Amino acid sequence: MKEEFKIIILEDVQYDVELIEYELRREGIKFTSKQVEIEEDFIKGLNIFKPDVILADHSLPKFDGVSALEIAKKIVPEVPFIFVSGKIGDEFAVDMLKKGATDYVFKNNLTKLVPAILRAITERDELTELKRSKIELQIALQEKEMLLKEIHHRVKNNLIMISNLLELQSHYIKDKTDFNFFRESQNRANSMALIHERFYQSSDLKSIDFGDYICTLATDLVNTYVNASGQINLITDVENIMLDIDTAIPLGLILNELLTNSLKYAFPVTSSCGLSDGTSASSAAFNCRFEDLTSISSSNTVQESVNKNARITVIFHKISDKFELIVKDNGIGFPKDLDYKKTGTLGLELINRITKQIDGIIELDTSEGTEFKITFKELEI
Ligand SMILES: Nc1ncnc2c1ncn2[C@@H]1O[C@H](COP(=O)(O)OP(=O)(O)O)[C@@H](O)[C@H]1O
Ligand SMILES: [Mg+2]
Structure with a gap:
């Protein structure tokens, strides 16, 4: 986990901002914060400040937490979004969680704030790690498929080469029976080459x-x-x-x-x-x-x-x-x-x-x- 967090605080009441920051410091969290009140500053903050966490009030004079959540989910979907509000009811909170909010904390119970932040950050890190592993696995799988394709291709080419060698050598054979033996071996190599060709052309390679x-x-x-x-x-x-x-x-x-x-x-x-x-x-x-x-x-x-x-x-x-x-x-x-x-x-x-x-x-x-x-x-x- 990071040593210092960048936190956007969407809040119009200065006193509430101070309370939040006080709580963070009290719990020993190192952070840099950016307070925003309007949509324009919020978007700018997401793009330039690049927060690790967003703490948002529910209602502000010129903006609101619900719209902020929608914007954040579009611009920085992986950044935890925690409502810090005084007025949200249970139904609303559940609704927000469904829309992608990570958590919610009541202003009159700010002791829950830091645990909520830490939990959200841990979850985000785990999710990022999971995504990274998934991508790595996909790349490894693609490489394996490429290799398998390459092998089928090479085996096919080698079998064709053997078949061509047999064909060339058969020209030196006078005896008809011997000639036919060569021909049959050539066909055996060709029949296997065709299978390998089919495999590297198949979609699943299996x-x-x-x-x-x-x-x-x-x-x-x-x-x-x-x-x-x-x-x-x-x-x-x-x-x-x-x-x-x-x-x-x-x-x-x-x-x-x-x-x-x-x-x-x-x-x-x-x-x-x-x-x-x-x-x-x-x-x-x-x-x-x-x-x-x-x-x-x-x-x-x-x-x-x-x-x-x-x-x-x-x-x-x-x-x-x-x-x-x-x-x-x-x-x-x-x-x-x-x-x-x-x-x-x-x-x-x-x-x-x-x-x-x-x-x-x-x-x-x-x-x-x-x-x-x-x-x-x-x-x-
Ligand atoms: N479809 C067939 N019709 C008639 N005779 C066959 C047929 N298949 C195989 N035979 C007989 O079986 C024998 C053995 O076949 P095989 O073991 O493939 O050897 P080869 O093809 O080298 O002669 C052939 O020589 C042939 O007399
Ligand atoms: Mg035969």
């Missing part, structure tokens, strides 16, 4: 609209794998569900693997097509998959050779407390002799592991094409 993410990722993948995008009907039936990063990243990876598989395996080209590496088309009747089509010129022959009803559907819903992600295609179907839990291949190995990690369940339905359903609950953080 969750992203996963339905929206599904649509973008699915469209990107179809465009990557299918040369003429019209060849596959991509159907999305997704809810705009907000997911946090711990759920979004694993789920994004699962989605990436399932979509990639449907694009790669569900719709083999059944008639002749030319492969860029010179492989004869007839020998590659079932091997000429969409992944290969990216390296084939988009001739009409190729487009016509693809099943026109090819369809990949992605469904994402919340059913009671569980989420359900379904990726299905109406393609050739998952190989009957293959156990999807033990394929010994990376894609399904990843899907199995990640689903376990998010406490999910995988179901495979092969009654029409291939349908993978992942059911899980959002992770509790």
Whole structure:
């Protein structure tokens, strides 16, 4: 608390001013006071004298305490305003407190004045401190958000860089299978980069609209794998569900693997097509998959050779407390002799592991094409 207070005393009776000052001194309060009687001097005092406390009489010949309170609340709302009056009734006092007065003291009981001032000053200081802490907290929160944004941005950029490196390196690869491994790793990095991009664009930085993410990722993948995008009907039936990063990243990876598989395996080209590496088309009747089509010129022959009803559907819903992600295609179907839990291949190995990690369940339905359903609950953080 300050050593010396600046006090404005709104009072026309000199004797009352002296009594107030006497009381302050008697209680050992150090102060500088400024007595005012009219509105103009009161406003000037607020702006120039800058009081720590305002003591105001209720009625004066040319001004009044109620108007003074209104003015003070506008100009210096944080400065305690105490009525020191002889005439205020209880109802009026309550009314003034409601309007922002800090306290009221009767002139015939001035011993209450100093405790009232000290209480008001303490409250004001606490309030100022609270406000300061609140501002500091807000600044810290903003800084944290900025940092988080920056991190998401950097992680995204690094993932894109990895993806570009894989792309560059893939140009040196002669073997088609190896080339495709690179391509898939590139897509994995891209699918994660997209999640981080969504996070730094999100308003709360805590969750992203996963339905929206599904649509973008699915469209990107179809465009990557299918040369003429019209060849596959991509159907999305997704809810705009907000997911946090711990759920979004694993789920994004699962989605990436399932979509990639449907694009790669569900719709083999059944008639002749030319492969860029010179492989004869007839020998590659079932091997000429969409992944290969990216390296084939988009001739009409190729487009016509693809099943026109090819369809990949992605469904994402919340059913009671569980989420359900379904990726299905109406393609050739998952190989009957293959156990999807033990394929010994990376894609399904990843899907199995990640689903376990998010406490999910995988179901495979092969009654029409291939349908993978992942059911899980959002992770509790
Ligand atoms: N949608 C699908 N339609 C047909 N076959 C599929 C489908 N998804 C997966 N498969 C089969 O499962 C196998 C394993 O897939 P995966 O583990 O992702 O490995 P990879 O994609 O590297 O071959 C594939 O080689 C393919 O034979
Ligand atoms: Mg795969």
